[in-house]
Amino acid sequence: MIPMLDLKKEFLEIQDDVIGTVTEILKSTRYVLGPHVEEFEKQFAQFLTATETDGLRAMGVASGTGALFLSLASIPIKRGDEVITTPFTFFATVESILYMGARPVFVDIDDETLNIDVSKIEEKITEKTRAILPVHLFGLPCDMGGIMDIARKHNLAVIEDCAQSTGAQINGKRTGTFGDAGCFSFYPSKNLGCYGDGGAVVTKNDTMYDRILSLRNHGSRGNYMHHVVGFNSRLDEIQAGVLLIKLRRLDEKNRRRRENAKLYNSLLNDVLRCPAEPDGYVHSYHQYTIRSPHRDKIKETLSKEGISSVVYYPLPMHLQEALEGQGLKRGDLPVSEKAASEVLSLPVYPEMLQEDIKRVADIIRLCL
């Protein structure tokens, strides 16, 4: 059996540290926000930036979705505004825009990278456009140089969805540090995962920082004075304690994902399309996603051999029932629609053995 992810193997490596930290937190009786959250915020900002004087600050929040909607609310994105994003993503990206009463405007993806096609953004900008929300899908950074140029030219905010790209880089700069805010998810299966829900927003913008700090905590700084209507989206101490332990190992874990991906590439690139990684980009391989017109057959064959694989994502956002009101139909975003019919994500988790990668590749080659 080869699973998509082996969280138990990872837990056993850090078990003593985790139990020590969690016990200490339980005894402290400080459970929501607190010293571990503050320390994690400090260390996470340091992890993302080369220099401490960079001015980037992090805030722990309740989830990646929380990070997204708090960032949008802090701009602020309001009812009737338009936010440009990709249709080929996890639903939460789009939900966060809809929570604001704003309209997601979808720009089709690039066929190679599966990320938003930067050359098609400008044609979708109207007088209602307020922000661009790029998603570093599967851990491959978007063309942030191109996106930031367009955003500056049209005076738009940029909120990066880094839920799948914690640690990924472009020319030595980590995702989340290009735009006005970077949004991270620490859902257990993400590259940096905790043992429940968790997330973070990072920003260099002092106004957005102050607003999010208050918005995550009922529009208050914790003194029962509420200057705006906020949300309950706070990180808890136990999750922050776990994240502090796991953050130390993240670069090494991502390095192993990349090694696994390299091995897959060498074994599969003559029979199907392997993930792109443009020069200067460091993919975090949250998912290792192949493309083949025979992906259903591959999936079925792997399954018979006890090997997991998953279709992320089978239906682009503009065709989801929840977005019917947007009036988009099949054929409107053809690159995304085709990708959705061909993608398949294979196990690539850091603890995976090289011999297992060879086995997965062998089975795929035999069935094609």
Ligand SMILES: *Cc1c(COP(=O)(O)O)cnc(C)c1O
């Ligand atoms: C996981 C994910 C989210 C949401 O994160 P949660 O922590 O589950 O709320 C948002 N966007 C993308 C692309 C994701 O993969």
